[in-house]
Amino acid sequence: MGESLEFLRTLMNDPFGFLDIPVRQIITDIVNWIVANFRDFSRTYISPPVRGVMNSVQWALSSIPPGIFLIGIFLLGWWAASWRIAVFSIVSFALIGFMGVWDQMIITLSLVVTAVFFCILFGLPLGILSSRSDRFYAILRPILDIMQTTPPFVYLVPAVMLFSIGNVPGLIATIVFAMPPVIRLTNLGIRQVNSEFIEAAVAFGSSRRQILWKVQFPLALPTIMAGLNQTIMLSLSMVVIAAIIGAGGLGLEVYAGLERLNIGQAFVGGIGIVLLAMVLDRLTQGLGEKAPGVRHKAD
Amino acid sequence: MIRAENVSKIFGSDPESALPLLKQGKSKDEIREETGQTVGVNNASFDIEPGEVFAIMGLSGCGKSTLIRCVNRIIDPTAGSIFFKDPEHGEQDITTLNAEQLRILRKRHMSMVFQHFALFPHRTVLSNASYGLEIQGRSNDERELRGQQVLDMVGLGQWGHAYPSELSGGMQQRVGLARALATEAEVLLMDEPFSALDPLIKVDMQQELKKIQRELQRTVLFITHDLDEAMRIGDHIAIMEEGRIVQIGSPEQILVNPRTDYVAKFVEHADPTGVITAGTIALPFESDAFESSGERDGIRYSHHRDHPQIRYGRDRDGRLRGVTIDDREVPMQQLEQVLDAAEGAEVSRLRDEVAITCSEETVLRRVLRGRLHSTLPVIVTTGDGRARGLIDDPELINGILEKRGHTA
16 A cells, blocks of 8 residues: 555656656667768768759859849849839848948858759649648648758758758758748648639649649749748748858858857848848749739739 | 430438439438438439530529539539430440540530639630630640630620639620630530629620520530529520429420429419410410301301401411401511511500411510500411411410410
8 A cells, every 4th residue: 555655656756757768869879870871872962963053053143243233133123023122122232232241142142042942843843742632741741840840950960960061051951941831832822722713624624734734833823922932031041040050141240240249240141131031022022923823813 | 415314413421322212212301311421413314405505493402513513524423324425426425434535525525614704813815715725735826716716706805815803794704605615515514604693794695695506506504593594595494403303394395384393383483475485375276266257269267256356267278368357358467577667666555457477486575565566366377387376365364374375
């Protein structure tokens, strides 16, 4: 009697003493195993294309003379959105230049463009597959949750171990973190297309592929663009974190400023990121509203 | 052209379980109670002739939209066969087609018009109208040409570059119709195409459809919940109740001879004047209401008991040879001429003494209009020119009120 009472007391006070799950050890082992076995693979097959795209984008962007760049961004704003946004865009970019961080901005913009490129490259097909198969999406969903909610600091170390330091691990971490919205919103956009349009397409003998490209995809485009907008924002939010493992640009400006307690330098980098984010946000939103599916929907 | 045999559609987790109960003739509610399955269509059979408009009429939930979708297999029927006869392949059972054959059927032989138009909002009117052609794989030029052609046909030639949302409901459905006509499919499936339109636009569209149909002679399966619409448009009408087809017939047959109380209840509120024909209500010369009033020059005269002064002379072949009042010859005129002459003119209280003749197929409304211009009964003639009978006030009133004719 007294013995079992004693047992109950221990159980209530310290129920976790009975079992020790060695998660730390398990994860360490798994990561070590992955690094040992996939390091060569990732450095030969993943790094070069990512670095290649990044370098090409950076080369292209930095070869545009800043003055032409400013005019270009103004015209782009005008075409994609309105003259207000055009003015806002050119003023923001000019400010970045006047603050003396133009080159860093070009690097950051290249990082974002590269990350977004890979997010679309993989996210769009995955989103389309998700919309067509409930089972596929059921499997993918928890993975997306993990990608979005795991604090990036957690996978920075394995990323460095696999890809060494520099832009590439930063890009990989950014792609992992920023891809889910494209997948989710592509899936949502396609599923949300009114069934009457699908029925009409079917009634005229369309194949599944024709239904996808002629009806579902164009009608889902505004939603997909909203996902793309989120992806761009998320990848910008990663640039500072990526700087910790050696990515350059405005993020590095912030990180370096903090390290040297140079608050001014950190703020210049921060303001640059905010301005870039706002311009990219307005431009992609403008593009989203230009998508054919939204056209004339208002009236 | 299209023949459905015992088509049934049951919705639910185990549709097959309800089939034996359907065969036993159990009702929708009984089957739902026993098996948990919902009956959409219950043993529907019909036969649609090439070039006719076949209307299926019923209230919402009666299964008519399900039935029309079984025809192009947007919904797969649970049991039964639907035969489609086209000049190239002869008769084939639609329910046995595989996915590829089905797409060919939909691309080339059947097109569809929807209740809520279902125009693609991201495409221009022209590109909506030519959607089916795009799926058929026609060239750009061909699509544009044919798309413009069908838009012209529905009176929207100027609107090709507009977007659907810039158009009114009636115009949008014209585009829907154009899209369905563009593929030159022999069969047009129309699922309550005019139900979402304003009443005036609706009548316009019905006339438009009739006009186009006169030119193109497609085979049309037309779904509606509006009996008047079914009667105006349909050459034959099937009436559905709880998944079952309860009666099939010409509009007049259904109006004059409703088979069940359900049909009768519908018919009660229908406007008979556009459906009932002169042949149905005419009082035949052979009936005992007529008495002989002698023979002269090979022409036999007879008169109605109640009006012995009006005599109708017919020759041996039964053709009308003259009408007299108190031995005075009265002029004869065809109804069409009377109505044409009167068009636009004010209606006079003074009516002429003229013997108006009309064919058996003339609808009641026109006979009534004709009666405005003459004090005499209207004489009904058959297709081969024989005088068949008379329409006087009692016949007209009976036609409007009771909708039942005299049978000779």
